[in-house]
Amino acid sequence: MKKISIIILSLFMGIFFISCEEEEGLDESLPVNPVLNPIKTVMAQDGNEIAYATINNKDRTIKLSLKHLKSLSAVNVHLSISKRAKLISPTDTILTLDLTEPYQIIINDLYEDLTYTLTATIPEYILIDKSAFREYRLNNDSPKKEGEIEYLWNNEVMTQPNAYSTIGYRNYLTGKCFTVDLGDHYYIKQFTAHLYWAYTNVCPKIYELWGYLKDGEPPVDGNWNDWTLLGTLDNSNSTLSDFPNGDTLEFPKENSPRTRYIRVNCIQSWKGTTDISLCEITIWAWNI
Structure with a gap:
């Protein structure tokens, strides 16, 4: 009877140690959820007015329409970034940009680096x-x-x-x-x-x-x-x-x-x- 008890106890202890090893191997870290809207707003000085850009997070495009400026060579731009996101490039949120060509903005959304393309136009009328x-x-x-x-x-x-x-x-x-x-x-x-x-x-x-x-x-x-x-x-x-x-x-x-x-x-x-x-x-x- 004593021999049978020892065998049962050994089996129990073996199962316990195996269970502990499996539990130690589990990944208990919380999943990382990317920021859905890493760039909150993009504003530009348009003469005496403030122009707000249209941001498309699916296509990663940012579009400005500036009706008062006569040139896109020096546009004053302000970026508003989500607190959970990190701006990679540029490193500042207040900028003077040459928007005669598309401008790249790189931002990390906690999961990966994303590249947004900022463009600006001046309507003909x-x-x-x-x-x-x-x-x-x-x-x-x-x-x-x-x-x-x-x-x-x-x-x-x-x-x-x-x-x-x-x-x-x-x-x-x-x-x-x-x-x-x-x-x-x-x-x-x-x-x-x-x-x-x-x-x-x-x-x-x-x-x-x-x-x-x-x-x-x-x-x-x-x-x-x-x-x-x-x-x-x-x-x-x-x-x-x-x-x-x-x-x-x-x-x-x-x-x-x-x-x-x-x-x-x-x-x-x-x-x-x-x-x-x-x-x-x-x-x-x-x-x-």
Whole structure:
């Protein structure tokens, strides 16, 4: 009986030691999870504004669109890196970069080194920000008859005739002409007037766009000799299918007028008067 007990104890001890050896061989370290977004943001100084890049972690690309700069040779860039990631190259997060060529950023995500490609572009033309638009009232501008002139840049456009409720019945109606300060000088690429009435009533039929091309502010007397006729809009042959696009003037890059102040002057409305009603104006500028 004593012999059998010794054999059982030996077997138990053998199993115990084997179990301990196996347990000692186990890898108890926690798995390393890579940082999903190692580069949080990339910002660049774009004139008086800050531009934010689009970061694609799948393709490992970073794209900047800089609408105010004239050159990409010296762009001030700031990188924001995840606390768990490590920036390998460059070694600093505040940089002045030559982005005329793609720039490589190498970062470790706790698992491996990743290479992101940073590129930047300057668009050929921009949509002028309407938030800076203001009325610049001249002595011979017409008094308003309905609505507020600010309705012309509140980004509410009728997409089909007679859809007045979609913009809250907001339009600006004045006697003949009005003047707008765009907030800065631009080389005008395109001017679009979005209509309120669909080729009826006081919808303008033939009207003009004027620009102040001299330095400084326009004289308040509004003398037309100080202004330059930029073009005439005529929708006499337009159909209802043309309504959503509004009336447009386009200017080639090489001959684009540089102006900060514009005037709209109605020659004839569809009613036969010089009254003019619009719901919005939209302007693009060459990025020169």
